[in-house]
Amino acid sequence: MTGLHARARKRQTAGRLGWGIADQAVSSLGNFLLGVFVARLLGATGLGALGVALLAYSIVLNCSRALSTDALMVRYSAAEEDSRRRAVAASSGVAVLIGVAGGAICVLVGFVLKAQPAGSEAGSAFVALGIVLPGLTLQDSWRSAFFAAGKGAKTFVNDSVWTVLMIAVLFAGQYLDFGITRALLTFGGTAAIAGLFGIWQAGVVPRPAGAIGWLRLHSDLGPRFLVENVVLGAGGQIRTLIVAATGGLAAAGAIRGAEMLIGPVAALLMGIGQVAVPEAARALERGGRALWRLCAGLSGGLSAMALAWGVVILVFLPLGIGDLVLGSVWPDAQVLVLGVIVSAAAGCLHVGPSAGLRALGRADKTMRCQLTVTLLFVFLGGLGALAWAARGAVWGTAAASILGAGIWWRQLVMAQRERRAATEAISDSTEIDSTGAPA
Numbered sequence: 001m002t003g004l005h006a007r008a009r010k011r012q013t014a015g016r017l018g019w020g021i022a023d024q025a026v027s028s029l030g031n032f033l034l035g036v037f038v039a040r041l042l043g044a045t046g047l048g049a050l051g052v053a054l055l056a057y058s059i060v061l062n063c064s065r066a067l068s069t070d071a072l073m074v075r076y077s078a079a080e081e082d083s084r085r086r087a088v089a090a091s092s093g094v095a096v097l098i099g100v101a102g103g104a105i106c107v108l109v110g111f112v113l114k115a116q117p118a119g120s121e122a123g124s125a126f127v128a129l130g131i132v133l134p135g136l137t138l139q140d141s142w143r144s145a146f147f148a149a150g151k152g153a154k155t156f157v158n159d160s161v162w163t164v165l166m167i168a169v170l171f172a173g174q175y176l177d178f179g180i181t182r183a184l185l186t187f188g189g190t191a192a193i194a195g196l197f198g199i200w201q202a203g204v205v206p207r208p209a210g211a212i213g214w215l216r217l218h219s220d221l222g223p224r225f226l227v228e229n230v231v232l233g234a235g236g237q238i239r240t241l242i243v244a245a246t247g248g249l250a251a252a253g254a255i256r257g258a259e260m261l262i263g264p265v266a267a268l269l270m271g272i273g274q275v276a277v278p279e280a281a282r283a284l285e286r287g288g289r290a291l292w293r294l295c296a297g298l299s300g301g302l303s304a305m306a307l308a309w310g311v312v313i314l315v316f317l318p319l320g321i322g323d324l325v326l327g328s329v330w331p332d333a334q335v336l337v338l339g340v341i342v343s344a345a346a347g348c349l350h351v352g353p354s355a356g357l358r359a360l361g362r363a364d365k366t367m368r369c370q371l372t373v374t375l376l377f378v379f380l381g382g383l384g385a386l387a388w389a390a391r392g393a394v395w396g397t398a399a400a401s402i403l404g405a406g407i408w409w410r411q412l413v414m415a416q417r418e419r420r421a422a423t424e425a426i427s428d429s430t431e432i433d434s435t436g437a438p439a
Contacts, residue, residue, distance in 0.1 A: 019152025024271030030163035053125040060102035066225035068094035069144030071218035077278035090210035092141040099137030106130030132188020142198030162194035224363035235374040242382040247389035254332035280359035295352030302348035310341030339394035346401035353412035373404035
């Protein structure tokens with residue numbers, strides 16, 4: 001019977017992980033098609049304005065997740081239904097308020113940019129983004145809420161509704177005067193509709209009034225997760241700037257081309273990453289060994305898939321597919337592919353311990369790890385770029401990923417030891433209290 005339960009549990013876990021991957025595929029498709037429509041209808045200037053606006057959107061989204069839904073997934077994935085519903089109401093309320101605050105800042109930035117002769121396109125993009133940001137953060141909060149509840153199918157449906165609505169409006173926009181403002185209003189407006197649909201799916205209404213209480217209750221996690229998310233997003237941008245400054249835009253473009261080739265691995269990583277923390281929290285309920293097995297399985301499985309995809313790239317792309325996919329960028333990107341594959345495979349090893357540490361509530365350790373690994377990433381990548389341009393940057397990043405994996409796993413081992421020691425201390429204390437003397 002125990003074996004049957006274990007197999008059933010593994011099937012359920014695999015199913016939830018599968019919904020995470022499927023949802024990421026839908027989200028990636030929507031973002032890709034938005035970029036294609038803007039590029040075709042508005043040209044390079046419009047695409048550049050969209051890129052700047054989406055960068056601001058990702059910053060606000062990282063802040064929203066850190067302060068609202070990250071704590072939800074850590075502390076309520078294995079909670080009772082009533083407790084989780086109350087937590088969802090409060091966390092989604094925080095997400096809406098962060099969207100409102102971020103939106104107000106974006107609108108102000110937009111008006112400042114519109115006052116500049118060369119900034120009207122970017123200014124319009126920021127104003128439009130600011131208007132729709134509350135809907136975007138609300139919709140994103142349901143993604144975490146459903147994954148925390150183990151209902152990834154609802155997340156997939158919600159993101160599918162958003163994507164279908166967005167594509168339909170963008171397609172109609174081909175026959176209208178469709179500028180960057182309407183493109184972003186479509187992007188965020190359809191997300192807001194999906195966010196309202198999420199209220200119906202969850203049967204929970206966001207409670208902004210509970211925001212202060214939520215932030216106070218999870219003050220040990222939120223600020224640390226905020227630092228972690230911001231640092232994670234900034235690391236790649238800094239490396240790109242260093243490469244562009246030392247090797248030129250062509251070197252940065254070659255690295256981008258090589259990284260595009262492992263896009264399926266990145267999508268898989270993001271899909272699994274969405275559900276890794278809730279699954280780790282559930283595994284922790286079954287004990288430290290179950291948590292360790294899950295973390296090792298996630299990291300090992302993802303790394304093996306990254307290496308397998310790397311073999312496909314190394315074998316088949318030199319046969320002409322690389323030229324077809326990247327065109328003139330392929331010759332420069334080809335020499336970087338091996339380093340990018342090694343970096344991606346090593347980076348996959350970070351997923352398990354990161355999820356495990358979050359499930360343990362050790363935001364102090366995850367923040368320390370992320371700061372250390374990002375500094376390694378920037379330092380070794382930048383040092384490599386200075387010494388050997390694009391190749392040096394790629395292999396410096398790979399070295400940082402390998403060292404980073406060791407740092408993450410060491411911290412997970414230490415955290416589990418500390419947890420066992422604390423549990424044993426509580427057990428001993430209980431025995432003393434119950435007998436009046438040490439057992």
